Amino acid sequence: DTGVSQNPRHKITKRGQNVTFRCDPISEHNRLYWYRQTLGQGPEFLTYFQNEAQLEKSRLLSDRFSAERPKGSFSTLEIQRTEQGDSAMYLCASSRGTASMNTEAFFGQGTRLTVV
C-alpha cells in the first residue's frame, strides 16, 4: 500500500463550475477525513466517514460542499458553483479507529484548487 492517494493534484476551474476530488485511503483504514488548508493556516476539518457512514458533516463550509464514500473505500468531495474563496488545498486523511482507540491520521498530498 502506498498510502493515501488524492486526485487530481491540481485543479484550476472557472468560478461557477463544479469540481470533484477523489481520495483513496489506506486500504485497511475505516475512517476517512476531509480537511481544507489555506495559506499560513493549519488544516481545517470538513467532514469524516467511518466506513460508508458520514458521521460528521456540520463543519462543511456551505451547502455547496458535499462528500460521499459509497462503499466505504474511496471518497469524493464535490464543490458546486465554485467561488474564488474556495481556492485552497483540500486534504484527505485516513485512520484506523474504534470507539475506544484512535490511531494517527495519514494524509494524502492534497488537491490544490484554484478558482479563477
Place this chain on the structure above:
Amino acid sequence: GNSVTQMEGPVTLSEEAFLTINCTYTATGYPSLFWYVQYPGEGLQLLLKATKADDKGSNKGFEATYRKETTSFHLEKGSVQVSDSAVYFCALSTRNTGNQFYFGTGTSLTVIP
C-alpha cells in the same frame, strides 16, 4: 471545545541550535496529541504522538511530552539540521468528537547553515 494554540513563527535558527516550539491545547475529554510536519511541496507527515499524560513521543531526534497539568505538548530538538526546515503542526484528537483532528496554525522553521 477543542483547540490547539501554537507559538507563532516564523522561526529561524542556525544549524545545531536548540529548538522549542510551544503548543498548548484545550480539550473536552482526554485527547491524544500529535506533531505533524510538512516539508516544502509535500503532504503532512506524522512526526510523533502521545496518547496519555506523561507519555513522551520521540522521532528523528524530536521529542514532546504530554503534560496534562499544563495542557501542553511542546516540541523540542537538541540540535537542528538544515533538513529540519519545514512547517510543524501540533494537533489533538478526542474520541468524544469522532476522533477528528484539530490542528494549530503551524510554525514555520528555517534552519540556516
